[in-house]
Amino acid sequence: MVKIYPFKAVRPVREEAGNIASVPYDVVSTEEAKEIIEIQPNSFMRVIRSEATLPGVDPASPEVYDTASKNLNSLIEKGLLMQDTEPGIYLYRIKQGGNIYLGFVSCVSVGDYRADLIKKHEHTRYDKEEDRTKHIDTTNANTGLVVLLYRDSGDIYSYVNSLVPEGTPDAVARDGSGVVHELFRISDPRILTELEEIFSGVDSLYIADGHHRAKSSVNVAEKRESEGRMTSESDRFMAVIFAEDRVKIHGYSRLVTDLGKYNPETFMAEIKTRFEVKEYGEIDDTVFRIPPLKDFKIPIHTIHMYLAGKWYELSAPVKNPEDVIASLDVSVLQKEVMEDMLGITDPRKDPRLQYLGGARPLADLKVRVDSGAFAVAFSLQPVKVESVLSVADEGNVMPPKSTWFEPKLLSGLVIHTLE
Structure with a gap:
């Protein structure tokens, strides 16, 4: 049975969400990241692709990761990012054409990953793993989302959907294609406890996107454990969780x-x-x-x-x-x-x-x-979602680049700190 955890997110103040949110680090080149930053100086790209702010520097150098940490702290010091004072979960809704996707952001357990309760369907590459491991450890934060799926008994999604409050979201951002991304904070202790109890009855979660981010988070936990600087938050990583029948796959x-x-x-x-x-x-x-x-x-x-x-x-x-x-x-x-x-x-x-x-x-x-x-x-x-889940259940892996999941999420709308 899997565990989910509310957390005190770092996130943009409402009026800055659209200026800060960015596409994920792994869908743009350094040059493209530089162009984004030139147009939006406070883009979260400064954190997730900090080499774009350091011309001529080796992207794997320690300076890149140190700069990522400084840029993250700078956004906080300027009051553009703030940290919630109480734990919460964060409903993430995407409006794309005629489609609406709804999931929620919480933390999940490194232990569940190790125990294969969080299942994988593809191999990771060492170079990408090493990069994100250094990034997470140096910034002291999960700055990108792992996308997880669950098999829905028919009631979970309905419950999550019922939690969407009326009124203005806590954050709204639009990507380059005009897709609308909305975030709603849920902090009612009763609701948080009920959601945790619901997921204690879910057998497994499945990584749809973000295998490298997940494995790198596990690497950081193991590193900190060996160095005697483990915290409860280091033993968790941030994920957005969707019902398996509420996403799409393309070839x-x-x-x-x-x-x-x-x-x-x-x-x-x-x-x-x-x-x-x-x-x-x-x-x-x-x-x-x-x-x-x-x-x-x-x-x-x-x-x-x-x-x-x-x-x-x-x-x-x-x-x-x-x-x-x-x-x-x-x-x-x-x-x-x-x-x-x-x-x-x-x-x-x-x-x-x-x-x-x-x-x-x-x-x-x-x-x-x-x-x-x-x-x-x-x-x-496109491959059927059930095929992906079946491969993961069998402990096998898909051939590289077998699946392109939608929705694609933005970075910078919600951040999990490890302390």
């Missing part, structure tokens, strides 16, 4: 720089020995998903490929539907095309392979291939 597109030993004609000839191939024709490239040409009565892999100016649909029967990982489209694409044909055996490191988030329009793939920067692109259908 994650692949781009490959070259065709290896093939040219477009021979590449296509080899593809046809592995898949049934049909030319797709015109597509709406303003959307981010290509619908299959037809529905099949048996499980079918369906992958869309852009090669030499044309879109194609690749299909093949799923050989073993009971094997959740092998039955994923991304798995057959990796084995049949990336490994066997192109020699890309490590999709986590190979520089020939690049990824594009699933909520990006298909035009982004087309432009990159047409420019000559890439030779071929693949667009994948």
Whole structure:
């Protein structure tokens, strides 16, 4: 059974929330972070990508992490961020087009992560782990959110939704796409206790996004424990928690720089020995998903490929539907095309392979291939949320970049300090 904990958040004063909140650190480059800071001098990007304020400095140098801490403290000293005097949980609501996503921010237990009550579905990379470990330890704070999911019995989400107060949120911010992010603080001890009791009956939580932030928080707890400076807050990390049926998953597109030993004609000839191939024709490239040409009565892999100016649909029967990982489209694409044909055996490191988030329009793939920067692109259908949870339950991991979860959250609206 999992534990959740209210905490005394550091957060923007209401009138500054829109100026401070920023996209997460891992979706922008240093140069893009610098541009954001130039437009919004008080952006939280100063904390999560502090190297953007230090021209010419190695992003892994101690100065970067020290500056992140100084920039965080500066926002507090200026009165732009304040800390709540009593613990609370924080309802996080996102209005995106016609969709409304609602979760809540609380702390969760490092012990639950270690005991696998907080389940994972992907591997972490050491370099990213090391970076966030240093960042959390030096700033003494969780500055980014881990996104967790729970299986809802049917009553939990309804209860959380009932907690949304009428009136003005405690924070409102809009991202570059016009998506509205709202935060509501809940501090009634009776409600906090009831929510904790509800989650004591939840068997597991599942990481949807933020594997590196979660593992880095665990690393910091272990480091502080070994150094004799452990606190109760260091043994917890901040997360936003959603019902599993209240999020969306998109596919994650692949781009490959070259065709290896093939040219477009021979590449296509080899593809046809592995898949049934049909030319797709015109597509709406303003959307981010290509619908299959037809529905099949048996499980079918369906992958869309852009090669030499044309879109194609690749299909093949799923050989073993009971094997959740092998039955994923991304798995057959990796084995049949990336490994066997192109020699890309490590999709986590190979520089020939690049990824594009699933909520990006298909035009982004087309432009990159047409420019000559890439030779071929693949667009994948979304994985079902239940498949992700099943993989985690089995103790397995998904292939890299299998899932693009929505909603995407902002950083800087709520911060958890470790002391």
